[in-house]
Amino acid sequence: MAEATPVQIFHMEEKRRQYRSGGFFLKVGLLALFVLVPFLFPSFKTVDLAMQIIMFATLVASFDILLGYTGILSFGHGMFFGIGAYCVAFLVGKYGTPSYANLALGFVIAALVASVLAIVISFLSLRVKAIFFAMITLAIAELAIVLATKLSGFTGGEDGISLNMPGILAVSFSAGNFLGLEITGRILTYYFILLACLGLFLAMLRFTHSPLGRVLQAIRDNVERAEALGYKTFIFQAISITFGCVVAALVGGLYGMWVGYVNPESCLGVLSIMLAILLMCIIGGMGTLYGGIVGAAFFMITETFLPDLQHLAKDFFPSAVFLHNVLERWHLVLGVLFILVVIFFPKGIIGSVREFIDRRK
Amino acid sequence: MEETIFKRWSRELTIAGAIVLFLLPLIGIPGKTYITLTIAGLAMGMLLFLVASGVSIIFGLMDVLNFAHGALFAWGAYVGFTVFGYLMKWVEADSVLQNFAAFSLAIVAAMVVVALVGIVLERVIVRRVYGSHLFQILITFGATIVLVELIRVFWGPNDEVMTVPLTFSRNWDIMDVIINRYRVICIVVGLVVYGVIQLILKKTKLGMIVRAGVEDRDMVQAMGHNIFLLFTGVFAAGAALAALGGLAMSIFSLQVYPDMGGSFLLFAFIVVIIGGLGSITGSLVGALIVGLTYNYVAYLVPWAAAGANIMIMIIILLIRPTGLFSVGK
Amino acid sequence: MSEPILKVEDVHAFIGKHHILQGVTFDAKADAVTVLIGRNGAGKSTVIRTVMGLIPSSKGKIVYKGSEIHKKKPYEIARMGIGFVPENMGIFAGLTVEENMRVAMLVEDEATTQRLERALDMFADLRKFWKGKAGNLSGGQKQMLAIARAIVNDTALLLIDEPSKGLAPIIVDAVIEAINQIKDHSVVVLVEQNFYMASSVGDYFYIMDDGMVVLSGVMEALVRDEELKSKYLGISKSGD
Numbered sequence: 045m046a047e048a049t050p051v052q053i054f055h056m057e058e059k060r061r062q063y064r065s066g067g068f069f070l071k072v073g074l075l076a077l078f079v080l081v082p083f084l085f086p087s088f089k090t091v092d093l094a095m096q097i098i099m100f101a102t103l104v105a106s107f108d109i110l111l112g113y114t115g116i117l118s119f120g121h122g123m124f125f126g127i128g129a130y131c132v133a134f135l136v137g138k139y140g141t142p143s144y145a146n147l148a149l150g151f152v153i154a155a156l157v158a159s160v161l162a163i164v165i166s167f168l169s170l171r172v173k174a175i176f177f178a179m180i181t182l183a184i185a186e187l188a189i190v191l192a193t194k195l196s197g198f199t200g201g202e203d204g205i206s207l208n209m210p211g212i213l214a215v216s217f218s219a220g221n222f223l224g225l226e227i228t229g230r231i232l233t234y235y236f237i238l239l240a241c242l243g244l245f246l247a248m249l250r251f252t253h254s255p256l257g258r259v260l261q262a263i264r265d266n267v268e269r270a271e272a273l274g275y276k277t278f279i280f281q282a283i284s285i286t287f288g289c290v291v292a293a294l295v296g297g298l299y300g301m302w303v304g305y306v307n308p309e310s311c312l313g314v315l316s317i318m319l320a321i322l323l324m325c326i327i328g329g330m331g332t333l334y335g336g337i338v339g340a341a342f343f344m345i346t347e348t349f350l351p352d353l354q355h356l357a358k359d360f361f362p363s364a365v366f367l368h369n370v371l372e373r374w375h376l377v378l379g380v381l382f383i384l385v386v387i388f389f390p391k392g393i394i395g396s397v398r399e400f401i402d403r404r405k
Numbered sequence: 406m407e408e409t410i411f412k413r414w415s416r417e418l419t420i421a422g423a424i425v426l427f428l429l430p431l432i433g434i435p436g437k438t439y440i441t442l443t444i445a446g447l448a449m450g451m452l453l454f455l456v457a458s459g460v461s462i463i464f465g466l467m468d469v470l471n472f473a474h475g476a477l478f479a480w481g482a483y484v485g486f487t488v489f490g491y492l493m494k495w496v497e498a499d500s501v502l503q504n505f506a507a508f509s510l511a512i513v514a515a516m517v518v519v520a521l522v523g524i525v526l527e528r529v530i531v532r533r534v535y536g537s538h539l540f541q542i543l544i545t546f547g548a549t550i551v552l553v554e555l556i557r558v559f560w561g562p563n564d565e566v567m568t569v570p571l572t573f574s575r576n577w578d579i580m581d582v583i584i585n586r587y588r589v590i591c592i593v594v595g596l597v598v599y600g601v602i603q604l605i606l607k608k609t610k611l612g613m614i615v616r617a618g619v620e621d622r623d624m625v626q627a628m629g630h631n632i633f634l635l636f637t638g639v640f641a642a643g644a645a646l647a648a649l650g651g652l653a654m655s656i657f658s659l660q661v662y663p664d665m666g667g668s669f670l671l672f673a674f675i676v677v678i679i680g681g682l683g684s685i686t687g688s689l690v691g692a693l694i695v696g697l698t699y700n701y702v703a704y705l706v707p708w709a710a711a712g713a714n715i716m717i718m719i720i721i722l723l724i725r726p727t728g729l730f731s732v733g734k
Numbered sequence: 735m736s737e738p739i740l741k742v743e744d745v746h747a748f749i750g751k752h753h754i755l756q757g758v759t760f761d762a763k764a765d766a767v768t769v770l771i772g773r774n775g776a777g778k779s780t781v782i783r784t785v786m787g788l789i790p791s792s793k794g795k796i797v798y799k800g801s802e803i804h805k806k807k808p809y810e811i812a813r814m815g816i817g818f819v820p821e822n823m824g825i826f827a828g829l830t831v832e833e834n835m836r837v838a839m840l841v842e843d844e845a846t847t848q849r850l851e852r853a854l855d856m857f858a859d860l861r862k863f864w865k866g867k868a869g870n871l872s873g874g875q876k877q878m879l880a881i882a883r884a885i886v887n888d889t890a891l892l893l894i895d896e897p898s899k900g901l902a903p904i905i906v907d908a909v910i911e912a913i914n915q916i917k918d919h920s921v922v923v924l925v926e927q928n929f930y931m932a933s934s935v936g937d938y939f940y941i942m943d944d945g946m947v948v949l950s951g952v953m954e955a956l957v958r959d960e961e962l963k964s965k966y967l968g969i970s971k972s973g974d
Contacts (some may be wrong), residue, residue, distance in 0.1 A: 179678060382547040626808035
């Protein structure tokens with residue numbers, strides 16, 4: 045048996061640390077929490093909230109593959125999400141009957157369309173300058189909304205498309221009670237999506253820890269040097285972008301399954317979906333993947349409970365006018381927070397917490 | 406042989422090609438409508454130019470891609486809206502003079518207020534992220550969120566109707582061709598702005614320093630010019646132009662709404678990609694191409710209007726990735 | 735001998751993560767030409783750019799005419815009377831020769847106009863192409879324009895980075911003559927790899943290697959000492 049190379053030793057060390065650290069238990073605990081949510085809090089609102097957090101965390105992680113790991117900002121990530129949602133909706137809603145085969149086909153088509161489009165956009169913009177990617181994706185994303193709205197014969201226009209799930213995933217399905225919870229199609233869909241998102245998340249973790257992922261980080265940190273080392277940066281960036289966009293499309297398909305309805309505003313909107321992704325990613329912490337979970341949880345929980353918070357604040361602190369104003373103008377607060385995070389904590393919540401822990405050691 | 410001919414006449418060939426291309430829609434459009442559409446396209450192009458030129462020169466000099474330009478555009482429209490509100494008597498008066506007075510005051514107010522916003526933006530936020538494109542885009546996008554929310558705070562979240570100064574809204578009827586006066590005003594304003602910018606850049610020492618800075622910032626600094634002051638000034642000027650564009654556009658489209666900057670910023674990006682980042686003439690040409698194409702296509706194939714410009718952008722990117730008038734760095 | 739006009743003391747500088755200058759110390763004596771010599775990548779250009787404030791120094795002191803300048807911004811340093819001719823000449827190619835000169839002129843008063851006339855007398859070609867695009871000039875003419883821009887203000891110290899780079903030998907001679915004229919008016923610090931040029935204009939030399947000064951002295955001594963030359967500069971008797 046040959047001796048381990050330094051690189052192998054480094055990897056083994058890293059693995060060992062991974063399983064011993066508090067972070068590992070935190071991750072397992074978090075997963076367990078998501079598994080148990082339907083049993084612990086069976087109300088529609090909390091299950092929906094947990095589901096949204098799971099899906100957006102995965103979506104933000106796929107955005108982070110581009111932003112944090114490749115150093116490329118895309119304003120089209122929401123569009124890829126929407127493409128996925130529409131592809132699934134076409135297959136099981138508008139142009140097909142709800143069946144398992146159609147559902148699977150919808151996801152396959154979503155992945156194909158997303159990868160072709162991602163490669164085309166990469167080819168158009170990366171050849172010139174990475175900043176072109178931001179401008180061109182913004183333009184194409186707007187075009188997608190216009191097309192989805194105007195070509196109403198094909199896409200259902202502003203009314204959107206409703207979709208029904210096949211077999212055991214259908215809303216009407218029920219498999220009886222289990223531990224006091226009625227196992228409906230919704231609950232099964234919840235677990236299906238949770239499992240799918242977990243799979244996508246692990247795939248992304250694997251991707252970023254692969255040799256390819258390390259090359260990408262080298263490119264992000266110093267393009268010239270990576271090029272001098274002989275890496276075709278364009279190819280690597282394009283692969284990474286395509287991967288991230290395909291994941292986004294798949295999450296979009298899952299989103300369509302859960303919500304049961306797609307329309308341009310909710311699935312493609314630059315100002316709705318894209319803004320949320322960006323805020324979650326930056327506030328949570330880019331370049332970590334896990335930042336997406338923190339960002340999505342922060343964003344979704346505040347969005348969901350904001351009206352309650354506003355009522356609470358008025359009931360309990362009737363004289364705290366400043367607090368009322370802050371809660372009234374929540375997006376303004378988020379915007380300011382976003383700028384402050386970019387300036388002072390460019391690594392976001394996760395990165396800053398990690399740094400803090402490292403420093404205390 | 407052929408190559409040399411193409412090279413020698415490349416300029417003339419380009420112009421001839423462009424003329425043919427823009428006469429081509431005549432096949433599908435009746436002559437009178439064509440003229441009306443062309444004027445509408447030129448007017449829209451000039452408004453686009455006002456926004457795009459700011460994006461372009463800020464990028465050229467400072468290497469900053471300002472995603473907040475759309476929000477500054479919206480701010481300009483809202484400040485103008487407020488001024489029109491105070492001067493409603495003049496706006497609604499049937500007098501060219503009073504209309505122009507209100508229009509001019511609104512322009513001045515919009516440009517001054519938004520230039521100040523631009524100065525704050527540059528000093529407080531943008532200055533911290535010079536050198537990193539990614540963070541510039543992120544931070545100016547963050548500024549967009551804040552600026553748009555501030556519009557909702559100050560002016561309310563709803564769409565508002567913008568009043569057109571009475572005499573501007575009328576038409577001229579020249580040999581049965583209907584020409585809207587306000588569109589002509591937009592064209593004139595755009596041309597005047599283009600002329601003034603060119604005059605400043607070409608004839609004044611400040612303009613020379615700006616042009617030198619676009620080429621080599623370090624060298625301009627090493628010659629004893631305070632480049633940061635220059636940055637602030639150019640950023641403020643770009644913001645003022647965006648405000649002028651926003652005000653003019655809101656009168657054009659008869660409304661103001663908080664998110665109005667978003668779609669227009671998009672057009673501005675298409676314009677600067679076509680024209681070449683950093684070039685003022687490129688912005689003008691790109692803006693006119695986009696404005697005319699939009700109007701012709703919107704008449705011929707309504708649903709394809711938004712896509713046509715993106716197609717042009719893609720074609721330009723394939724042929725000349727740095728745009729029609731690229732500035733050497 | 736009077737105080738040196740420029741004193742660089744133990745200056746460190748980074749470019750990105752790379753520690754380029756690792757404690758550079760040298761000074762430029764008044765009424766003399768100081769030459770920094772050394773192979774590619776030794777950090778010569780970085781020294782000049784650090785003095786100019788274009789690269790921040792992480793440690794050490796730079797003193798010009800008795801005041802510390804290492805925390806000042808490039809434009810402040812330039813306004814204290816330091817002229818700069820960068821490695822690639824820094825010509826504004828899209829501007830005319832006239833515009834290049836006008837951007838360089840901090841004030842357009844009588845004295846500056848006189849200095850402009852002096853520079854144009856020195857480089858007659860510039861007058862010839864006065865209204866032409868600077869980008870269309872030949873390499874030698876561009877170098878002359880770059881030097882002319884640096885001496886049009888009241889500069890007490892002139893930093894010139896590799897003026898011989900990429901120029902034909904006959905033009906190098908013209909540049910040498912120009913620098914010999916300039917040194918009557920201002921102190922010159924020259925970065926040069928071309929030993930012929932360095933020895934033709936230099937009074938004092940500093941040899942740099944790996945971000946440090948490894949040897950310094952009077953130029954005449956270096957010219958005579960074949961052993962030193964071959965050790966540090968790789969110049970043998972027969973070569974060059």
